Amino acid sequence: MILKQKPFSTGLMGHVIAHEPSTEATRQMVAVMVEAGATIVEIQIPFSEPAADGPVFLAANHRALARGVTYQSSLDLIQELVKAHGDQCDFVVMTYLNIPYQRGYREFAQELKKSGVVGTIIPDLPLEFSQTYEAALQGEGLFNIRLVAPHGDWARTDRVLSGARELVYVVARKGVTGSPSAFNQDLNQMLDQVRRKTDCPLAVGFGVKSGDDIRKLAGHADYVVVGTASLEAWMAGGEAAFRALWKDLGSAARESVTGLSPEF
Amino acid sequence: MILKQKPFSTGLMGHVIAHEPSTEATRQMVAVMVEAGATIVEIQIPFSEPAADGPVFLAANHRALARGVTYQSSLDLIQELVKAHGDQCDFVVMTYLNIPYQRGYREFAQELKKSGVVGTIIPDLPLEFSQTYEAALQGEGLFNIRLVAPHGDWARTDRVLSGARELVYVVARKGVTGSPSAFNQDLNQMLDQVRRKTDCPLAVGFGVKSGDDIRKLAGHADYVVVGTASLEAWMAGGEAAFRALWKDLGSAARESVTGLSPEF
Amino acid sequence: MMPPVKVLTPDDRGYFGRFGGTYVAEILMPAMTELTRAATQVMHDPTFWDEYLQELREFSGRPTPITPLKRLSGLMEGVQFFLKREDLNQTGAHKINNVIGQGLLAKRLGKTRVIAETGAGQHGIATATMAARFGLKATIYMGAEDVERQRPNVFWMEKLGAQVVSVEDGARTLKDAINAAMRDWSSHFEDTHYLLGTACGPHPFPMLVAWLQSVTGLEAREQMMAHGGGLPDYVYACVGGGSNALGIFQGFLNDPEVKLIGVEAQGKGMAPGQHAARLASGQGTMGIAQGYESLFLQTKDGQMLDTHSVAAGLDYVGVSPIIAYLAETGRIQVTGATDAEVIAAHRVMMAKEGIIGALESTHAVAAALRDARQLMLEPSEPGREVKILINLSGRGDKDIFTIAEAFEDPSWQQFLEHKVARYRLKRDKKS
Amino acid sequence: MMPPVKVLTPDDRGYFGRFGGTYVAEILMPAMTELTRAATQVMHDPTFWDEYLQELREFSGRPTPITPLKRLSGLMEGVQFFLKREDLNQTGAHKINNVIGQGLLAKRLGKTRVIAETGAGQHGIATATMAARFGLKATIYMGAEDVERQRPNVFWMEKLGAQVVSVEDGARTLKDAINAAMRDWSSHFEDTHYLLGTACGPHPFPMLVAWLQSVTGLEAREQMMAHGGGLPDYVYACVGGGSNALGIFQGFLNDPEVKLIGVEAQGKGMAPGQHAARLASGQGTMGIAQGYESLFLQTKDGQMLDTHSVAAGLDYVGVSPIIAYLAETGRIQVTGATDAEVIAAHRVMMAKEGIIGALESTHAVAAALRDARQLMLEPSEPGREVKILINLSGRGDKDIFTIAEAFEDPSWQQFLEHKVARYRLKRDKKS
Numbered sequence A, B: 001m002i003l004k005q006k007p008f009s010t011g012l013m014g015h016v017i018a019h020e021p022s023t024e025a026t027r028q029m030v031a032v033m034v035e036a037g038a039t040i041v042e043i044q045i046p047f048s049e050p051a052a053d054g055p056v057f058l059a060a061n062h063r064a065l066a067r068g069v070t071y072q073s074s075l076d077l078i079q080e081l082v083k084a085h086g087d088q089c090d091f092v093v094m095t096y097l098n099i100p101y102q103r104g105y106r107e108f109a110q111e112l113k114k115s116g117v118v119g120t121i122i123p124d125l126p127l128e129f130s131q132t133y134e135a136a137l138q139g140e141g142l143f144n145i146r147l148v149a150p151h152g153d154w155a156r157t158d159r160v161l162s163g164a165r166e167l168v169y170v171v172a173r174k175g176v177t178g179s180p181s182a183f184n185q186d187l188n189q190m191l192d193q194v195r196r197k198t199d200c201p202l203a204v205g206f207g208v209k210s211g212d213d214i215r216k217l218a219g220h221a222d223y224v225v226v227g228t229a230s231l232e233a234w235m236a237g238g239e240a241a242f243r244a245l246w247k248d249l250g251s252a253a254r255e256s257v258t259g260l261s262p263e264f
Numbered sequence C, D: 001m002m003p004p005v006k007v008l009t010p011d012d013r014g015y016f017g018r019f020g021g022t023y024v025a026e027i028l029m030p031a032m033t034e035l036t037r038a039a040t041q042v043m044h045d046p047t048f049w050d051e052y053l054q055e056l057r058e059f060s061g062r063p064t065p066i067t068p069l070k071r072l073s074g075l076m077e078g079v080q081f082f083l084k085r086e087d088l089n090q091t092g093a094h095k096i097n098n099v100i101g102q103g104l105l106a107k108r109l110g111k112t113r114v115i116a117e118t119g120a121g122q123h124g125i126a127t128a129t130m131a132a133r134f135g136l137k138a139t140i141y142m143g144a145e146d147v148e149r150q151r152p153n154v155f156w157m158e159k160l161g162a163q164v165v166s167v168e169d170g171a172r173t174l175k176d177a178i179n180a181a182m183r184d185w186s187s188h189f190e191d192t193h194y195l196l197g198t199a200c201g202p203h204p205f206p207m208l209v210a211w212l213q214s215v216t217g218l219e220a221r222e223q224m225m226a227h228g229g230g231l232p233d234y235v236y237a238c239v240g241g242g243s244n245a246l247g248i249f250q251g252f253l254n255d256p257e258v259k260l261i262g263v264e265a266q267g268k269g270m271a272p273g274q275h276a277a278r279l280a281s282g283q284g285t286m287g288i289a290q291g292y293e294s295l296f297l298q299t300k301d302g303q304m305l306d307t308h309s310v311a312a313g314l315d316y317v318g319v320s321p322i323i324a325y326l327a328e329t330g331r332i333q334v335t336g337a338t339d340a341e342v343i344a345a346h347r348v349m350m351a352k353e354g355i356i357g358a359l360e361s362t363h364a365v366a367a368a369l370r371d372a373r374q375l376m377l378e379p380s381e382p383g384r385e386v387k388i389l390i391n392l393s394g395r396g397d398k399d400i401f402t403i404a405e406a407f408e409d410p411s412w413q414q415f416l417e418h419k420v421a422r423y424r425l426k427r428d429k430k431s
């Protein structure tokens, strides 16, 4: 196991875009997240074509690039954040495949390793094309978090899960980031079904926006990922609003049990 | 012979559009023309599609119609003018075929006869289609003035001339009314050639605008028709300019001999 | 295969029944005779027809297809609609057929320049196009009103190398453009061919244009037999001057079971000046103008009336002597469609069949839809479906300004305002 | 006859050489698999190809002709130009081929809605048209920049019943419209078919689109053999995504003596951001974006660059994996043409041949003219004339605003000002 902490109550996984809306804001956001109990922070390296992101993250990616954020400046910030919070929380990089592709998968893995990151999430990398990339990460002792989505093709999901390592990211609904999801029976049933097929903990993302959402996932999800809602809170109400949101998330998470079987 | 006066010096043939630019103007124009020595006055009954007329007459036709000039009001004015000047000068009607066509050729001829007119000029009536129309005129003792044009098809011109009566209208050049013509050797040669084929006197029209033009036609033309230049003079300088033009035309005409053979 | 010229041959004075003739100024008569001789010659020369078809095939993509309108047909019981797709021609209308034919003829006659009148601009575009391709000079006369309505076409004509003259006389529409072209021709007939765009005007134009356009009807008949399940029961075509209608009708003149319906522009209604329905209104009377004898919308005195149609190409005061003749003999019927019916039919065609027809052509669609909806149409054999073939004489891209206005499209207006603001800014910067 | 699919079949991961693949979000993978299965199935089903050809024949007027360009050929010694006339298709471009093919496929898959990206607007119009005809719902994503440049197309798409979404993200052009369409698809793949408009994007789109477009090349080869005096020596086609080029090239892939030349947009010059020449500039580098692996114009970090072309349809950052593959194998060459060369060639085509090509297609014309003028072209057999076949992928009516601006046409500007003034007056009266 690479991930430091296995959650007994629901784990919180935060999402930030490097340097967005500013470098200082990213620092503060991560600090608040960690303080509120996040044990994994996902840092997105901006890309010009963030195909899996909805309007909020799409605009943020473009703003960051327009402001001159680069791969290198993103890595530098990540390294700094790992230094600051790495004892309390794990960091993973979220980005699109073209970023590691340009770097070279090997070099990319080495650089991530050096920065202290433990894994990656690449939304536009389907299982079929992931072998070389995942091997490169593994070569450095890192892991790639595979995504599972509610498309109903369970044979495919079986294949995705069969080689999954450390954590599985379960996409809560169809579509892209940033729209609300219905955290209901159907989703929980799907989570339970996924769980029967893998030993990895399950992180649920896309549309989680409040403590209430977390409570609805209690007993089924092991981690919840809060992305768009988190950035929106900051953009709308600055640090105060952000802090309020994460307080709500944190307490809901602490009250909620995970779906991990007792023997986990 | 229907035409009253046979010219020994060059005959002057005036052109007006009924009621254009106003009824009073038409009256004054005809009076000045007769005074200057015109022995034939051509009065145009306005038509919406005056295909053989250039911009000046075209606009004048449309203005007249827009002001409410009708076939009947044109005839009324013609009758009045014949009463006033008929002892010194002959009147002919110039119009397009659709005007007599709507009236019925027979009725048209009767009405013209009643008004005192002696003949007509119909620029869109080629020889091939003129039989019924000319017969209707003839039935009332009127004549239709045939047109000859410099298209170079002499066989055709022969046919046109073979049935011509009273007067032949020789178009001075290609095109429509209102552009300048070159009154030169070529035209005079054509006139001489036409003369060899007919006993009718020859009226030359299209582009005559000054005494100088008349002098250039001396010995070849029997009548000159002054149309656009005449209306233009009125429009530009009113009665004074009009009178000056016709004074010039009149004296040039009096000085010029016709092309009629001595035995005419 | 040569088209069956016999059906539509006039007498030797250029008359079809009591309609036709050559009423032009003396100066033009030899040119008319020369043209008549040449036209008659090529009409009996199979090599000309072959050359004509080859150019149409290579340059304009003929044959144009017959499109079955499945969704439209689905709307009404017992009715099958088909379109003959003249809109798919080079330059987007049937006009190119006639233009290419007359272009070949002009070259045979050794002319180096062509002139043409245009209403909707389609004939002007087609002429400018042919002139560019054949290396002829071109001058296009267009009523000022139509220049305004069809500016995109003016733009293209100029870019194709033609001179466009905006005609400010009279009603400033098609008839005035014809007069202006005639005036030009009477000065320049020696090197210039007057390329008249429809089956009107002095003989031999009605005969020649109708003959050239018959390519549409010949194709259509063959295609209906091969793919359409047999002859249509009805053929609808809009009638401006009459050329597209005569084009398609000629395929079926010898099939008495096929009913041929011409559709005129009823504009805003039947008040004089508000429409261009010479036959359908019963208001057209015999007259002689624009070089021929036919039915015209005119006063009792013989002055031509103003006309109106949302479709510039139908907004014409006279009608082909051949149409008038066929209507008089009863071989064709003539009905009409109003501006409003046309806009509605245009909408239906776009939304149900994905086809943007010219507003002219949409008159035929509108009338066919209305007549079908009112159950006025019957199959030639009882019990069968009624097959309706509509001639889609042109496409509607050119009509974007008119249609955007008819729909009162706000984003189009904003777009134009924006463009204009940008031009102003650019100009201000320069000066 | 079925097209020779073998030539362009990718490996089972959707790669052509080292180009291709399916790089989309997990949620879409089953939809991609379903589509791949269906595409592969129809590509081996002659009845599908027949149905496809029939619809193209009936609705779009295929086959499109080959036009010999006599006057243009006359300008240069030893050169013969021919155009393949995709501009004569329904909706005025080659795009309709692919759209009708995918429309039939979507119906087989039971989809009730289609979505599409569009750049020049041609693919959007084609999609809206097909959707109207087939009774499908349609949403079209279009970069805000392109909405501005191609407003007439937007107008028609809406009138055809499609919803047009103006995409304000990124460079607000084609690539952003593709991203937006992908986003929509990932929510609605169950009832929605993503009708990608070019031979780019994730597998199976490049394979499917290229296969459908091969109808152009198959026709062209047959026509050149029958009427053009044999195979061409060169085939030129513009390359945006690559679909029209692949369409025509596929007719000649097995004729090694025929040189195949793709033409990219060199825009205002070779500075990054000023052009869209991924291959011709040497600036395109391997990347993975928009769902596939190919050459992209991007920074060293992998961020896509802005691109520019006077032709909205070529203004795209990536290139078909199949084009990249064929260029790498040397079977095709890729060159470019600048905005200025294109405007000049557009002028020549209008004035000499009477053909108003799309600015996209005119890139192919411009490059062919330039290469011929520079005597760079040789016949495959010495002593013969050089035969050059150019694919005229679309017509230029849609480009009137762009072209009027390029020519700085004052009467066009006045016309628009006048229109705007009239709209204002009308609005003021109402309020």
Ligand SMILES: Cc1ncc(COP(=O)(O)O)c(C=O)c1O
Binding pocket: C093, C094, C095, C119, C120, C121, C122, C123, C197, C198, C199, C238, C239, C240, C241, C242, C243, C244, C245, C312, C313, C314, C358, C360, C361, C393, C394, C395
């Ligand atoms: C598309 C179209 N259809 C029809 C017409 C009417 O002419 P005609 O009756 O000669 O076919 C026009 C005239 O411009 C036209 O552009």
Ligand SMILES: Cc1ncc(COP(=O)(O)O)c(C=O)c1O
Binding pocket: D093, D094, D095, D119, D120, D121, D122, D123, D197, D198, D199, D238, D239, D240, D241, D242, D243, D244, D245, D312, D313, D314, D358, D360, D361, D393, D394, D395
């Ligand atoms: C007329 C035309 N040609 C070419 C293209 C470029 O696309 P492709 O390279 O896929 O043919 C477009 C794209 O919109 C187009 O509209």
